[in-house]
Amino acid sequence: MQQAEVDMQTRDMKSKEDKSMENNKKGHVEKYVQIDSNRTKRRILLNVLAERLFSLSTLFALIVLGILLYRVGEQGIGWINLHFLTGRLSINPDKAGIYGAIIGTVGLMVIVIPVTLGLGVATAIYLEEYATKGKIQAFIKVNISNLASVPSVIFGLLGLTVFGRLLNLGSSILAGGLTLSLLVLPIVVVSSQEAIKAVPGFLKEASYGMGADKWTTIRKVVLPVALPGILTGAILAISRAIGETAPLVVLGIPTLILKVPTSLMDDFTALPIQIYYWTLDTVLTPEYANLAAATIIVLLVVLFLLNALAIFIRNKYQRSY
Amino acid sequence: MFFFITASVSVITTMGIIFTLVADAYKFFLEVPLSEFFSTKLSPLSADPSFGILPLINGTLFTTLIAMLVAVPIGLTAAMYLSEFATERTRRILKPMMELLAGIPTIVYGFFAYSFVTPILMKVIPSLEPKNVLSPGIVMGIMIIPMVASLSEDAMNSVPSAMREGAYGLGATKLEVTFKVVVPAAISGIMASFVLAISRAIGETMIVAIASGSSKNFTFDITHSMQTMTAYIVEFTSGDAASGTTGYYSLYAVGLLLFAFTMIMNLIAQHISHKYKEEY
Numbered sequence: 001m002q003q004a005e006v007d008m009q010t011r012d013m014k015s016k017e018d019k020s021m022e023n024n025k026k027g028h029v030e031k032y033v034q035i036d037s038n039r040t041k042r043r044i045l046l047n048v049l050a051e052r053l054f055s056l057s058t059l060f061a062l063i064v065l066g067i068l069l070y071r072v073g074e075q076g077i078g079w080i081n082l083h084f085l086t087g088r089l090s091i092n093p094d095k096a097g098i099y100g101a102i103i104g105t106v107g108l109m110v111i112v113i114p115v116t117l118g119l120g121v122a123t124a125i126y127l128e129e130y131a132t133k134g135k136i137q138a139f140i141k142v143n144i145s146n147l148a149s150v151p152s153v154i155f156g157l158l159g160l161t162v163f164g165r166l167l168n169l170g171s172s173i174l175a176g177g178l179t180l181s182l183l184v185l186p187i188v189v190v191s192s193q194e195a196i197k198a199v200p201g202f203l204k205e206a207s208y209g210m211g212a213d214k215w216t217t218i219r220k221v222v223l224p225v226a227l228p229g230i231l232t233g234a235i236l237a238i239s240r241a242i243g244e245t246a247p248l249v250v251l252g253i254p255t256l257i258l259k260v261p262t263s264l265m266d267d268f269t270a271l272p273i274q275i276y277y278w279t280l281d282t283v284l285t286p287e288y289a290n291l292a293a294a295t296i297i298v299l300l301v302v303l304f305l306l307n308a309l310a311i312f313i314r315n316k317y318q319r320s321y
Numbered sequence: 322m323f324f325f326i327t328a329s330v331s332v333i334t335t336m337g338i339i340f341t342l343v344a345d346a347y348k349f350f351l352e353v354p355l356s357e358f359f360s361t362k363l364s365p366l367s368a369d370p371s372f373g374i375l376p377l378i379n380g381t382l383f384t385t386l387i388a389m390l391v392a393v394p395i396g397l398t399a400a401m402y403l404s405e406f407a408t409e410r411t412r413r414i415l416k417p418m419m420e421l422l423a424g425i426p427t428i429v430y431g432f433f434a435y436s437f438v439t440p441i442l443m444k445v446i447p448s449l450e451p452k453n454v455l456s457p458g459i460v461m462g463i464m465i466i467p468m469v470a471s472l473s474e475d476a477m478n479s480v481p482s483a484m485r486e487g488a489y490g491l492g493a494t495k496l497e498v499t500f501k502v503v504v505p506a507a508i509s510g511i512m513a514s515f516v517l518a519i520s521r522a523i524g525e526t527m528i529v530a531i532a533s534g535s536s537k538n539f540t541f542d543i544t545h546s547m548q549t550m551t552a553y554i555v556e557f558t559s560g561d562a563a564s565g566t567t568g569y570y571s572l573y574a575v576g577l578l579l580f581a582f583t584m585i586m587n588l589i590a591q592h593i594s595h596k597y598k599e600e601y
Contacts, residue, residue, distance in 0.1 A: 047494035054402035057395045058415055061466045065422050068433050075436075119327050126324030144331050149517070149587050150580065151524025153551045154338060157576045160558065161341040182334050189331065243426025246526035246551070250558045272428045272527075279432050279531050283451075289436055296429050307424065 072300075076293030084294060088260065089269070093287035098295055100260045104173065104268035105242060107261060111177025112184065112241045117234055119181070120188025121223075124230075127189075128196040129218055148186035155183045156250025164251055171252045173264045179247050184237040191233020195226040228317035235310040239303045245272040271299045342580055345573035352567050358574065361539040365557065365568045372571050374578065376539045380547030384458045384529055385522040387543065391462025392518055396469025397511065403470065404477035405499045416471075423467040431531035434460035439532060452534025452546040461528050465518045472517065476510020477503050513594040520586035524579065526551035550579045 087097020123144075131137040159179030169175035199222050207217040223230075253273050261268040278292035350358070353372050360373035399419070403412050439456040443449045449456075480503050488498045504511065534546030535556050548556070554572050 043494050043497070047496040050496040050499075051402070051406045054398045054406060058399040058402045058407075058419070058470075060395055061399065061422055061463065061470075062415070062418055064463050065418070065425075067437075068425075068429070071433065071437050072429070119330050122324050122327035123331060126328040130324050131328070140328055140332060143335050146584065146587060147331055147335055149520060149524075149583065150338065151526065151551065151583055153524070153526045153554050154342070154576055154580050156558070157554065157572060158334070158338050158341055161345070162337060185331060185334070239424065243428065245426070245428040246530070246555060249530075249555050252558055272426060275428050275432060276527065276531065279428075279435060282436070292432055292436075296432060299426065300429070303424065303426070307421075 069300075072293045072296050075290050076295070076297045079290045079294040080297060085298070089274075093285055093291055096291055098271065098274060098298065101269050101271045101274040101295070102298075103260055104270040104273075107173040107264060107268060108177045108180060108270060109238060109242070111174060111264065112181050113234075113238060115178065115181040116185055116188045116237055116241075117230075120185055120234070120237075121192050121230060123185075123189045124192035124196055125218060125222075128193055129214070129222070144186045144189050148190070152183055152244055152246045153250055155179055156247035158182070159247055159251050169265075171267055173261060173266060173268045176248050176251055176253070176268070176270070177264070179251060180241040180244060183244060183247060184241045187237040187240060188230075188234055191236070192226070192230045195229025195233065196222060198229060199225045228313050232310045232314045235306050235313070239306045242306075243272055243299065243303060245276055248273055249276060271295055271302075275299070338580065342573050342577040345570050346577040349567065349570035349574040352570070353574075363537040363539075365571060370567065372567070372574075373539075374550075374575065376537050377548055377550045377553050377575060378578075379539060379541070380454065380529075380533065380552070381523055381549040383454050383541075383543055383547060384461060384525075384533065384549055385519060387455060387458025388462035388465055388522040388525075389515070389519060391459055392465040392469050392522075393515060395462075396466045396514075396518070397473055399466065399470040400473035400477060400511075401499050401504075404474045405495055405503060416474075419467045419470060422464070423471075425464075427464065427525060427527040428531075430460050430464050431457070431528040434528055434532035446544060449544045450534075450546055452532065452536070454533050454543045454545070454547045457528045457532035458543070460532070461522055461525055464525070464528070465521055468521060469514050469518050472514030473507070473511045476507040476514065479510070480506040509594050509596075513590040516586050516590040516593065520583045520590070523586065524551060524583050526555055530555045550575050554579075 083095075084097050085102070086099050087095065089098070089100055090096040123140075127137060127140060131140075156179065159175060159182075163169045163175040163178050164171065167175075169178075203221050203225060204217055207221045212220070248270060253267070253269060259266075275292045275295045278288040278295065282289040282292070349372075357372055358374055360371070361375045362371040362373045363376045364371050403416060407415065434457045435452075438460055439449070439451060439453065442453075442456055443451075446455075484502050484506060485498050488502045493501070529549045530552040533549065533552060535548050535552065536546035537548055538545070540547065553575055557568065557572055
């Protein structure tokens with residue numbers, strides 16, 4: 001198909017050349033120049049059009065982002081007040097507050113942060129510093145990258161079976177937190193690996209040269225230098241965990257919990273779950289849409305602050321050698 | 322040794338996923354014959370339950386297809402713009418903003434699809450149901466745009482500039498360089514980004530759980546509600562599925578199939594980017 005086109009074009013050009021040669025003989029040079037410059041003009045025009053079109057499609061995504069933020073803001077901003085943030089859940093939309101959901105999300109993070117940081121950084125240290133290059137290391141790496149692309153619902157099923165039923169944690173904060181930890185673990189591992197890999201070799205060699213052993217070198221040299229990179233990755237992983245809904249829903253979080261959780265073993269609700277249930281129930285009570293929008297604003301503000309923190313840490317503490 | 326144990330957590334997680342899915346899906350298939358599983362009748366909660374998965378596969382296919390129809394052209398042209406046309410300064414501004422779009426939780430997109438996109442589409446297509454496949458498909462596509470754009474752009478960026486300059490030297494315009502030099506050279510990375518996007522769309526849950534409803538009919542009409550595999554899992558578990566029933570085990574059968582689909586897509590993507598990688 002393409003080949004045929006090319007053939008056509010070359011034949012075209014040849015015939016034009018033939019013609020132009022004839023024209024030249026006759027002394028009509030201008031006509032030849034005219035034809036050629038038209039073709040160039042068309043190519044340039046096409047190029048400009050394509051640039052416009054492509055830049056539009058880049059902007060399209062951003063415009064949608066703008067509309068999304070505007071819509072949510074418009075629907076929800078009027079509903080955010082002190083009572084909404086500190087009040088308890090209620091069936092009555094005017095009285096409903098998301099204090100319980102905020103506490104639930106904080107509770108989840110109390111589990112996710114230490115578990116993912118501990119496991120993630122330790123895994124990264126093993127892969128980068130201890131593991132000998134070989135089949136096991138390659139296998140673990142492939143495994144981690146595959147794990148990162150497993151749909152989050154599947155992690156929900158894993159959590160339901162292992163934490164919910166097998167370890168009998170039910171739909172407690174602990175079960176939810178552990179499920180989310182496994183979900184975001186690959187993100188922490190990969191970013192920590194990158195951070196550790198970026199530590200320059202001469203720093204480590206200097207440490208070995210002073211007589212330090214491997215563990216001391218990792219503790220005193222590698223980790224402090226890699227810390228900003230590790231933290232940036234960890235914050236991104238945490239913001240993913242905060243917004244994740246599907247695994248928690250699969251764990252079977254009850255629809256309406258009026259009690260604020262007091263321990264990690266309590267049933268709970270979290271910000272994204274609250275958005276989910278309120279959105280589903282807008283058919284019954286239209287005001288729930290406003291409550292959902294207001295909760296989305298709270299969630300997005302938290303995520304925005306976390307991302308800003310990550311960028312701040314990266315810019316302030318990351319040194320280049 | 323300690324570090325080896327922590328590193329094996331990820332391997333154990335994978336094995337745990339496969340084991341739980343296979344074990345409970347096995348119990349499901351003891352009770353439900355394969356012929357019923359691959360039928361078009363799905364009514365898990367009726368007195369005479371039937372567990373045909375084809376309506377779910379159908380719903381998943383349609384949402385994925387619509388999402389790809391949105392994400393591929395827009396994502397690819399955005400990648401072309403960022404990589405070949407935009408100045409370094411515009412690129413530095415636009416790319417992080419694009420990535421912002423990828424950081425928004427999917428539940429927010431679900432809310433957006435249901436409370437904004439669907440009502441607008443209903444004005445254009447009056448026969449559209451409040452819960453349908455079209456709206457979540459489009460929104461899912463928008464959600465995937467940054468992924469396609471960013472991965473394709475990486476692929477285009479790694480095309481050596483000597484190849485571009487060769488074409489420019491012959492008098493080619495940027496458009497011609499993009500389509501005749503850069504895209505063919507980066508085709509493996511671009512294809513891999515499409516396949517990963519499909520995998521992402523298949524596994525996407527909250528948008529469809531909210532906006533495409535829970536109709537288990539086997540239909541090809543995108544203005545109607547359809548249920549995807551992911552939405553089935555979410556609906557059934559939040560509806561207090563009693564442990565040990567066939568319905569409960571059906572979750573794992575659907576989950577296993579979902580896991581297999583996304584895994585196959587990921588392996589294809591890896592295969593494409595390894596096998597057809599051009600070395601310069």
